[in-house]
Amino acid sequence: MILSLIGWLGTSSYLVAHFYLALTHNPRIRLYYVVNLLAAVVLVFSSAAIASWQAAVTNLFWALISLAIVMRYAPQLPFKLSESWLMRPCVLLGIAGLGLSPLVFYQGMSLLGWAGTAMFVLSYLLFASGVIQRRRFLCYNTMAAYGLVPILYLDGNLPVFVLELAWGTISLVGLLRLKA
Structure with a gap:
């Protein structure tokens, strides 16, 4: 009960x-990262406790990136972050998961979930580092959220399952508003 x-x-x-970021015109980005840090820490704990590993990994990474932003820590990377180099494998992994699901359903959905996890963490890294803008971030978040939904349902991680359904919808609405 407490864990839930x-x-x-x-x-x-x-x-x-996420609603604040997706639907306000000029969000205070530091506030966004502070709230994300708190949420991420809470969900790392609750997801790990029920062995929902895709959710735990996603939230751990988001917590680390959010902490770096909040603390104004900006490490110099020895390489340039490339959107296509980072996102293409996520898409291929998701396609592989969907292709496997008719043969081994749980494993296919797990692979799709890991693709969503990778897309979430990498898009957050790209957004936080300024490589992609809010529109592209919302597009990747839409795909990642809906890619995680099946495995979260199968794992019985109801809080994060509902989160991803809402997250994907908010991302999609924000994306459509930014395109208009």
């Missing part, structure tokens, strides 16, 4: 922050 409440607290916090 903790998960719902993290979910609610993430949704408020």
